[in-house]
Amino acid sequence: MRAGRNHAGRTIEVYDVLPPDPSIRRPTARPVRDYKHNPALVEDAVFEVVGPARPAYNDNPAPVETRRGVEPARLAAVAGVYLVNRLERLLSSLSPQSFATLIASLFFVAFWLFGGFAALAARSPSAPASPLSVERVFVEEQDANGMRLVAIGGYLRNVSDASIATPPLSVVREGGEVVGLLAPVTPELAAGQSVRFFGRFKLAGGKSGAISIFPAAR
Known part of the structure; x- marks a missing residue:
């Protein structure tokens, strides 16, 4: 507030200076902190103390990955069982004459593979050597x-x-x-x-x- 007074031909200016009301405060602008480019600026950080982990004592060895080795063996076993069943059905459907022919053919092939004919040829009589x-x-x-x-x-x-x-x-x-x-x-x-x-x-x-x-x- 401002007021003016005159004393003896002089003008005196009087100022009333009142302090601002402390209950009324103007909002102040907070500084903008760049957390993206300055990772050192951290607010509301929570720290948790983690103690050393207990060592695990286990005498059992680590399991070895054997899946790849088991699968081929399992497939071979399944294939063998399938072939045996298939062969059994085939033999049961043959007549006695066909079964006898099959057995004779298998014996002939096995005899030839194991060198039976070569042994017979070696035992055949040869020309007598000169005395x-x-x-x-x-x-x-x-x-x-x-x-x-x-x-x-x-x-x-x-x-x-x-x-x-x-x-x-x-x-x-x-x-x-x-x-x-x-x-x-x-x-x-x-x-x-x-x-x-x-x-x-x-x-x-x-x-x-x-x-x-x-x-x-x-």
Whole structure:
């Protein structure tokens, strides 16, 4: 409130200063706090003290994941049971003649798979081996005054259990050419007896090559 007074030609201004009513307060603007860009500004925070957790004592080992291993085994068992039931139904529907034919066929296949026919072939009679054996043969080419000769020697042995008449020995050159015959030293060979043979033959040109000696047919 303002009032003016005049004293002796002077004007005096008087001001009434009253304090504001304390019951009436103007709202003040609160500062805006940026919580998004300043995470340090936190209001009404509640803190809870958590103690250390108790250790768990368990002697049992952790279960191993065996589901993947169990499923294939279970499927195989189910498939086996299904096949057995299927086979049983099939066999029960066969006639006695068809059942006998099936059993014979299965036996034949099993016999073949396990080598039964090979065993029978091995037991089949083969041609008898020769009772005479030519052993320790040597062949040597020689030159007699410009003549080419081949010297042949070795042993003839009776490998049978009986005495055998000694046959002559044929000397065959490579290619089937007969070089000559070796006469027997003894007319007969006892069981297990050996006799030595030796001979020289003329070569008709070239080297002797491979020489074969075997008993000649009488």
